[in-house]
Amino acid sequence: MAADIAYAICALSDIPSQKARGFQLVRLDEAGKEVPWSIFVVRWGRQVFGYANRCPHDGVKLDWERNQFLDPNGVRIMCGKHGALFELGTGMCLEGPCKGRALTPVALEVLDGDICVTGVTLAEDEPAASFCDDEEA
Numbered sequence: 001m002a003a004d005i006a007y008a009i010c011a012l013s014d015i016p017s018q019k020a021r022g023f024q025l026v027r028l029d030e031a032g033k034e035v036p037w038s039i040f041v042v043r044w045g046r047q048v049f050g051y052a053n054r055c056p057h058d059g060v061k062l063d064w065e066r067n068q069f070l071d072p073n074g075v076r077i078m079c080g081k082h083g084a085l086f087e088l089g090t091g092m093c094l095e096g097p098c099k100g101r102a103l104t105p106v107a108l109e110v111l112d113g114d115i116c117v118t119g120v121t122l123a124e125d126e127p128a129a130s131f132c133d134d135e136e137a
Helices: none
Strands: 006-011 019-028 034-044 047-052 093-095 108-111 114-118
Touching (some): 006 108, 034 114, 047 108
Antiparallel strands (some): 034 047, 108 114
16 A cells, blocks of 8 residues: 555755755554654755665764755765765665665656655654755754
8 A cells, every 4th residue: 555655855945966965754664553753855956855864884874964964065975973885876875884785665656747656554643744854054
């Protein structure tokens, strides 16, 4: 059933091209229990790539500052703790302690100008607009 549902997390225009943004969501596991789910979305033109915000090396969050997921050149995903570099489109680690391993992908679709998470069931006790993590810290 979850594969049939698309959850809008923000508008495509909310993430500038060649930038990334993190989201703190809550999904339901197989038993229906709510579990926190930290993800991030990279936008490249009209393409979007989603991954769990978790380094395959030791499970730390990738962003080295809030919403800072890309290397200084903006062409690779970078782990803020170890400097591991990951390919944007595949999540494969190209350099660093987890070389050869990959980030966990998150299924996304762009529907009617919104970036939507698919293939999971999210807890929906808040309005969809609250999923967008765009407030300043």
